[in-house]
Amino acid sequence: MSNNGPSPDEIRAIYARMVLIRKMEERLSADFHAGKLPGGVHLYIGQEAVAAGVCANLTDADKIASTHRGHGHFLAKGGDPKSMMAEVYGRENGICKGMGGSMHVADISKGIIGANGIVGAGLAITAGAAFAAQLDGDGHVAVCFFGDGASNQGVLMETLNVTSLWKLPMVFICEHNGFSEFSPSATVTSGEIADRARAFPMHVNVVDGNDAVAVWTAAADAIAHARSGNGPAFIEAKTYRIHGHFEMEKHMLSRPYRDEAEIEEWRGRDSIPRLAAHMIEAGIASDSDIADVNARTDAEVEEAAAFAEAGTPAGPGLAPSLMFAEGGAG
Amino acid sequence: MSNNGPSPDEIRAIYARMVLIRKMEERLSADFHAGKLPGGVHLYIGQEAVAAGVCANLTDADKIASTHRGHGHFLAKGGDPKSMMAEVYGRENGICKGMGGSMHVADISKGIIGANGIVGAGLAITAGAAFAAQLDGDGHVAVCFFGDGASNQGVLMETLNVTSLWKLPMVFICEHNGFSEFSPSATVTSGEIADRARAFPMHVNVVDGNDAVAVWTAAADAIAHARSGNGPAFIEAKTYRIHGHFEMEKHMLSRPYRDEAEIEEWRGRDSIPRLAAHMIEAGIASDSDIADVNARTDAEVEEAAAFAEAGTPAGPGLAPSLMFAEGGAG
Amino acid sequence: MAKQRLTNAVNDGLAEEMRRDPKIILFGEDVEVSMTGDTIGLLDEFGPDRIRNTPICEATLTGMAVGAAASGYRVILHMMMANFIYTGFDAIANQMSKLRLMTGGQITLPITVMCGYGGGRALAAQHSDTPYSLLMNLGGLNVAVPCNAGDAKGLLKTAIRSDDPAFFMVPGGRGGEIGEVPEGDYEIPFGAASVRAEGNAATIVTVGAMVRHSLEAAEALAEAGTQVDVIDCRTLVPLDEDAIIKSVAKTGRLVVVDEARDRCGAASYIAALVADKGFAHLKAPVRRVTVANTAMPYAPAAEADLLPNPETIAAAVRDVIA
Amino acid sequence: MAKQRLTNAVNDGLAEEMRRDPKIILFGEDVEVSMTGDTIGLLDEFGPDRIRNTPICEATLTGMAVGAAASGYRVILHMMMANFIYTGFDAIANQMSKLRLMTGGQITLPITVMCGYGGGRALAAQHSDTPYSLLMNLGGLNVAVPCNAGDAKGLLKTAIRSDDPAFFMVPGGRGGEIGEVPEGDYEIPFGAASVRAEGNAATIVTVGAMVRHSLEAAEALAEAGTQVDVIDCRTLVPLDEDAIIKSVAKTGRLVVVDEARDRCGAASYIAALVADKGFAHLKAPVRRVTVANTAMPYAPAAEADLLPNPETIAAAVRDVIA
Numbered sequence A, B: 001m002s003n004n005g006p007s008p009d010e011i012r013a014i015y016a017r018m019v020l021i022r023k024m025e026e027r028l029s030a031d032f033h034a035g036k037l038p039g040g041v042h043l044y045i046g047q048e049a050v051a052a053g054v055c056a057n058l059t060d061a062d063k064i065a066s067t068h069r070g071h072g073h074f075l076a077k078g079g080d081p082k083s084m085m086a087e088v089y090g091r092e093n094g095i096c097k098g099m100g101g102s103m104h105v106a107d108i109s110k111g112i113i114g115a116n117g118i119v120g121a122g123l124a125i126t127a128g129a130a131f132a133a134q135l136d137g138d139g140h141v142a143v144c145f146f147g148d149g150a151s152n153q154g155v156l157m158e159t160l161n162v163t164s165l166w167k168l169p170m171v172f173i174c175e176h177n178g179f180s181e182f183s184p185s186a187t188v189t190s191g192e193i194a195d196r197a198r199a200f201p202m203h204v205n206v207v208d209g210n211d212a213v214a215v216w217t218a219a220a221d222a223i224a225h226a227r228s229g230n231g232p233a234f235i236e237a238k239t240y241r242i243h244g245h246f247e248m249e250k251h252m253l254s255r256p257y258r259d260e261a262e263i264e265e266w267r268g269r270d271s272i273p274r275l276a277a278h279m280i281e282a283g284i285a286s287d288s289d290i291a292d293v294n295a296r297t298d299a300e301v302e303e304a305a306a307f308a309e310a311g312t313p314a315g316p317g318l319a320p321s322l323m324f325a326e327g328g329a330g
Numbered sequence C, D: 001m002a003k004q005r006l007t008n009a010v011n012d013g014l015a016e017e018m019r020r021d022p023k024i025i026l027f028g029e030d031v032e033v034s035m036t037g038d039t040i041g042l043l044d045e046f047g048p049d050r051i052r053n054t055p056i057c058e059a060t061l062t063g064m065a066v067g068a069a070a071s072g073y074r075v076i077l078h079m080m081m082a083n084f085i086y087t088g089f090d091a092i093a094n095q096m097s098k099l100r101l102m103t104g105g106q107i108t109l110p111i112t113v114m115c116g117y118g119g120g121r122a123l124a125a126q127h128s129d130t131p132y133s134l135l136m137n138l139g140g141l142n143v144a145v146p147c148n149a150g151d152a153k154g155l156l157k158t159a160i161r162s163d164d165p166a167f168f169m170v171p172g173g174r175g176g177e178i179g180e181v182p183e184g185d186y187e188i189p190f191g192a193a194s195v196r197a198e199g200n201a202a203t204i205v206t207v208g209a210m211v212r213h214s215l216e217a218a219e220a221l222a223e224a225g226t227q228v229d230v231i232d233c234r235t236l237v238p239l240d241e242d243a244i245i246k247s248v249a250k251t252g253r254l255v256v257v258d259e260a261r262d263r264c265g266a267a268s269y270i271a272a273l274v275a276d277k278g279f280a281h282l283k284a285p286v287r288r289v290t291v292a293n294t295a296m297p298y299a300p301a302a303e304a305d306l307l308p309n310p311e312t313i314a315a316a317v318r319d320v321i322a
């Protein structure tokens, strides 16, 4: 590591962001099971340290692309909880006017060029954003979050090639959360994912994705590498998806595809209490600070939900008018 | 190397095959420039040692898939020169009834499941054939020839993953001939291609593609590895394309994309005289044996050209009837 | 006749065919756990040689289907949802649909590609497409689109037994719907439309999920005294042109209902066919009830507004008989 | 007016636009050497930032076009030949055509995708497709198909300047053909068909490479005393419906000529449109002169047999006026 890790302020901000992601998603989970959401939701619970640790190193001018499991990335990059919640509710006041929904939350003004329902698609889009960043020439980077499952899509190798060839300022963040939908990673993924990146001239690192400080530190290096014109960087973050692939799965699958014991084991490594313990131990936060964060976040989530509930459901007519910048559905 | 290299008989057979490929293509080149061919041709001249060295290790029950530059693979795998020539002429007596042409020569009875006009497409098709071979369970393999340019298509990584995951009997033969169409490899390919395979659990080797004996030896190992159920193997053969990307290029391009000196240098490493010298030195062929091969091959090429010339140009009506096995153009 | 969910009928069809023919293999993403239930239990019965759960790599999966089929296997490729065929589109468009011609008929490709299609479930733009017209334009591919459990099983069997590549596309929202399924083994032939309702006033031609909406429209019209033919194409390639023309010869009026986007959709092809071969019979403009040329929005009301429904279908019929 | 080859007109158009707008970038495979000459010299003038010769990786190229455009650049993506768009189809079908809607209009995608399409040069099945109808069905994409050098340059400029994604598809066999190109800067608007010949007996609607064949057919017909309208759509999305309907209102007879395969092709869409909105004017069946639902064979005579030509077009016209 060539940096000294996050400052106390940074750690506190990361922690707050992780709690926000967790609580927003717990709310979405409850809302889903209460039948309040129009579509399905893929929750990020358990992986918060990755989004928060990485995005703490980014500015609004840096871009991120994300996955079907994109709430965490959206919130970590500074997306507004209210308009995200409204989007998932399918409301006109949603960040995408209710047109995208959970799988497609995006806020261009924050550099969030979009979650994506197509596994692997974000990689090429990010390479394009990194190309743009290189041409802009002002040191911005483009970061792609993608899963271990997505790592089996050929577009990974293609983007490793083109970004290293052109020294594009792209940062690859592979979130190895153990599953490719309902398939345990080992049953679909051969070899080590980081080795795929090591076949190319780039900065590569593997990190504990449930350790926010470690993620921040690795990301700081990777992003600095990319920012300074040295080309792409790759981080494989080992983590675990605590909830199902999507919340609907309990109603759909006829048998489980993983052990409860495994889930419990990973709950024991939960990045949020872990970071809280670290902060207390390091004397940079007290129990009451932690309680404050929780309370503030609860209020923020309440507010987001109220905003969403109050929004008008997106209705007829809007879609065709949104297809073309220059008007008309063609 | 775990084998002792090709036997004298094998070497002589490889040599004869290389000469056949060379002379067939020199004829096609002349025919093209004489305006006798309906479409374009991508010639394999300079790379003969790869196809011949690899295919000498295969039987008709083994499958190969090939590229737009497929004449050499077709002939090396035992495809009939007459029906290949007729195919390139667009005749009804062509191996594909004149429907495929130069880029699509195939002979299923010989395990040649097809040349392919789509760069990289053969990789996934071969993985499917390797899957079939695994299910057949009788030790056959499926071999894919592909270029350095094709190695930048993501399907390479996808097939490396799935074949190593499932231990499929697939052999990857990357023919690194210096160019991806008109782009020198270094301008489009980052890192070492063989390293892409090394990221997966498989047998990987890099070989001088202009040395037929070295290719045979490496291929024998790789194919034995795959045949015995150990999963895929990968060979990167370094070689050079002596002719243009296609014969048409002289008429199309406004400026050269490579040095004459470079071409001359590689002509100096021509695999055919090199193998001849080796045979003479090793005492397994005499000058007059070499002359015999040349003479016999000239006659064979003449015969193939005569067969093609005598064929009826494939005409109307055939195409729609060939679309479906069960009849009708749907 | 037994009552079954469509997805269970498909599951039975797959198992029955795999029992019949040991050369059948099936692979795709998460076919082991089986989200919709269509492949459930197959791994247990047929083992990991014949049922393979794959990595996410659609470009390779479609290509592998071609390679395995060209090597003597009868392949069922499970692509989950129709939007994912785009990711594997090269081997569909450049290989599967063309190789037989390109090899002068040497290659036979007995491939069935399965997927769910269509909207109506707030899955948003990337999980709601109805892309059969793209496949129809490629040539070389059969396309079956069942509307109910019984047809699903019969068409699936025909697809699997065929020596040609076929897409078997199930309406995404209909997997849970219960319908009659004949006992025993049966095939439903390709290219044979089913006349689901009869009448002289107009012809509705449709397919897949839109059959039910069309039948509801027909019922509503019947209550007002208008009887219409409702023709379910069942397969879009081959298409039962005769059934369509015959009906239009009787009614003189045609409404085509299609869940796909309008432009160059199946509806426009069917309308064009009739405007050519059935022109002499036509007494009114040929109407298409389709989806605007728009990606599918997430919000349910926005989505519903785009999809044909019994009211919009009935309105189109009233229009052409006015 | 200067005389120029189509590919040179395109080359000039690219250079002029890149001089005008520094935000324009162009990338693709072998755009440096430039096989057909359309991108020749651009690297020298604009440098490697704005002109990038790429590896072969179509799936990434289409996705990068989206990412770079979403990040403020005006992207020209050179895809060489139409068949290669299938390899990069995901980012076209699931991203380029949908992201604007999915983001509620946040994303603007000024992308021009260039490629050659069509048969007639013995390039065989994998290099001869005419896939515009697939793009037309996706929604969210404009599609321009010039038939001559002057239009090529003008339509290209409109495509590049547009804030929406557009495919600019050049007839593969026409790059070398010489035509008039207006001096100075000009755009040809999207959605404005060009009436290339006029007559009252029938309407031919066509596009791209088929315009010339249709004009030859029109000439042959004229010699026999039959005058026809020949309408060149110029853009298929948006489509100049008014021009088509107006002509059919005059002639009452329609032949649609299209180099694509017939099923769900542009011709069937145009025929369907007229069978709906222009039905009252129609005096005869609407004929389509298209390509059988077949992959393109290699042998020239087999290929030529499938493509529309002046004789088959004239025959169809004689048929509808009989």
Ligand SMILES: Cc1ncc(C[n+]2csc(CCOP(=O)(O)OP(=O)(O)O)c2C)c(N)n1
Pocket (backbone or CB within 6 Å): A067, A068, A069, A117, A118, A119, A146, A147, A148, A149, A150, A151, A177, A179, A180, A181, A241, A245, C029, C056, C058, C080, C084, C087
């Ligand atoms: C191209 C494509 N194929 C398949 C799917 C269905 N699908 C959605 S998520 C998913 C698994 C993704 O796994 P991973 O990349 O590890 O992300 P995770 O869900 O673990 O966050 C699959 C197969 C899809 N959305 N897109």
Ligand SMILES: Cc1ncc(C[n+]2csc(CCOP(=O)(O)OP(=O)(O)O)c2C)c(N)n1
Pocket (backbone or CB within 6 Å): B067, B068, B069, B117, B118, B119, B120, B146, B147, B148, B149, B150, B151, B177, B179, B180, B181, B241, B245, D029, D056, D058, D080, D084, D087
């Ligand atoms: C998918 C696709 N993209 C682009 C092309 C055009 N093309 C034909 S051959 C070729 C270069 C291939 O290079 P390589 O794989 O190294 O093979 P080589 O020509 O050197 O034998 C290209 C770009 C194509 N045929 N298919």
Ligand SMILES: [Mg+2]
Pocket (backbone or CB within 6 Å): A147, A148, A149, A175, A176, A177, A178, A179, A180, A181
């Ligand atoms: Mg995962």
Ligand SMILES: [Mg+2]
Pocket (backbone or CB within 6 Å): B147, B148, B149, B175, B176, B177, B178, B179, B180, B181
């Ligand atoms: Mg090469």
